[in-house]
Amino acid sequence: MLHRLSNLLLLWCVLSVSGTALAAAQAGMPKFELNVERVDGADGDKAYQITSSGTVDAAPDAVWRILTDYNHLADYLPNLKSTRVVSREGGRVIVEQVGAARFLFFSRTIRLLVQVNERAPDRIDIGLIEGDMKVYRATWEFSPLPGATGTRVVYNATIVPKFDVPGIVGTKVVKNDIAEMMAAALLRLDRPE
Numbered sequence: 001m002l003h004r005l006s007n008l009l010l011l012w013c014v015l016s017v018s019g020t021a022l023a024a025a026q027a028g029m030p031k032f033e034l035n036v037e038r039v040d041g042a043d044g045d046k047a048y049q050i051t052s053s054g055t056v057d058a059a060p061d062a063v064w065r066i067l068t069d070y071n072h073l074a075d076y077l078p079n080l081k082s083t084r085v086v087s088r089e090g091g092r093v094i095v096e097q098v099g100a101a102r103f104l105f106f107s108r109t110i111r112l113l114v115q116v117n118e119r120a121p122d123r124i125d126i127g128l129i130e131g132d133m134k135v136y137r138a139t140w141e142f143s144p145l146p147g148a149t150g151t152r153v154v155y156n157a158t159i160v161p162k163f164d165v166p167g168i169v170g171t172k173v174v175k176n177d178i179a180e181m182m183a184a185a186l187l188r189l190d191r192p193e
Helices: 002-026 060-067 070-075 167-189
Strands: 032-040 046-056 080-089 092-103 106-119 123-131 133-144 151-161
Touching: 032 167, 046 167, 060 133, 060 151, 060 167, 070 080, 070 092, 106 133, 151 167
Parallel strands: none
Antiparallel strands: 032 046, 046 151, 080 092, 092 106, 106 123, 123 133, 133 151
């Protein structure tokens, strides 16, 4: 019985992820590439390695301005409840983020305090100081499109949650969350007003 229930949960998760991707494609959401892999981490934990990229019509300086406006990230990124700059010293920024991870009927609040290293004009490195992750490293990189207007946006991350995330279901949930985040970020970057 338990095996059958877990198979039904897995099937629901796969269908909901596929449905979300299909709905986004049909709604004219930005197109992007996304890969999420669950790999062995340094301490024997399972880590999620994330790579994603897409293009936007905005110029790189507009992309920089939007992605470094940390106090307003929650205005357009799903599952992010709030963000606030705690301190800033040159290109080193401490940011507090509160978000939510959702799976089926469950929701978990995730709090992170991160250090952001701004490497103007084309790279933002993010590292965990403390919070509800064992590991959280992310990078945003952007570059002008050769021979065209617009910007290529690349997001890479490695995360290890402090809480238990079940195998393949966890990968699907992480992939769905990142897909929603990338679609929302690229959509916002396409409207740099």
